């Protein structure tokens with residue numbers, strides 16, 4: 317279940333995790349702490365901001381569920397009542413000033429908080445990777461540690477070369493990325509599997525994705541390198557000043573034989589997609605830099621009718637996001 321209580325708990329855990337080492341001397345750092353440390357090794361430490369997906373833009377909008385959504389989930393957000401959303405588009409990396417066209421700004425992120433009419437919020441946190449490079453929190457930490465030791469001048473084969481050789485999903489996932497021509501023209505994938513539960517108790521494993529109403533459009537790396545540093549966020553602000561931006565929140569339905577615990581393994585594209593409703597972004601926050609500070613999106617912040625699957629990455633993410641939040645708000 318999810319609610320302000322989950323968020324409060326996460327914040328408390330994060331604050332405990334951020335206490336000086338002496339206060340918790342008996343405990344070795346958790347995987348989540350090691351992961352945030354590893355993110356800081358790769359990208360540098362930047363006070364007061366997210367350890368990953370650091371550069372972003374907070375936006376507001378609404379969500380209206382489709383009639384089909386109710387067949388799959390009893391969640392209040394799918395009852396057809398229009399609800400408000402708060403969302404944040406982001407560039408990847410822990411660099412606060414990364415150029416939007418830099419290859420390291422891929423995958424781009426879209427974190428959405430659905431403000432259900434019953435007062436309980438639901439978070440769906442997605443990015444533009446089709447599947448994840450690694451299956452576990454430990455795997456992501458090791459990937460980052462290998463990357464941190466493979467900078468310019470590192471002996472060949474680098475630690476990252478060795479990591480890619482033993483984790484073939486990683487180079488494949490990263491190789492699938494491209495820079496979009498607009499943040500409104502990218503698909504954002506939930507990657508982790510969740511379970512929708514309907515009023516009759518029927519359980520359906522799914523993966524979320526937000527599909528742009530205007531279609532996906534990418535540019536070549538050479539074109540991306542020529543763009544002004546803030547071209548994606550500037551374009552989004554300018555676009556929203558004129559017209560709303562729409563996405564379809566889709567659920568990709570698993571077959572009975574599809575595994576749910578490994579986010580490096582996408583399900584076949586032939587699996588049925590159900591349109592759960594329309595997400596309409598209407599406005600960029602004029603003070604996004606301050607608006608993003610208290611926001612903590614948690615992929616496990618769900619509600620009655622949407623449950624986590626056995627995918628261990630969901631909890632690994634919850635813990636790492638909470639550690640990053642604890643440190644950036646200290």
Ligand code: HEM
Pocket residue numbers: 351352365366367368369372404405406424425426427441442443448452453456505506507508611612613629632633636637638640641644
């Ligand atoms: C073990 C795997 C992962 C780890 C350890 C991790 C770590 C993090 C951390 C530390 C943050 C900053 C959180 C904050 O300070 O609020 C973050 C943000 C984010 N992550 Fe992940 N991540 C993981 C996997 C993923 C996956 C699978 C996705 C997409 C499906 C994703 C999408 C995002 C997005 C969109 C944000 C920005 C949220 C915002 O706008 O506030 N991450 N991640």
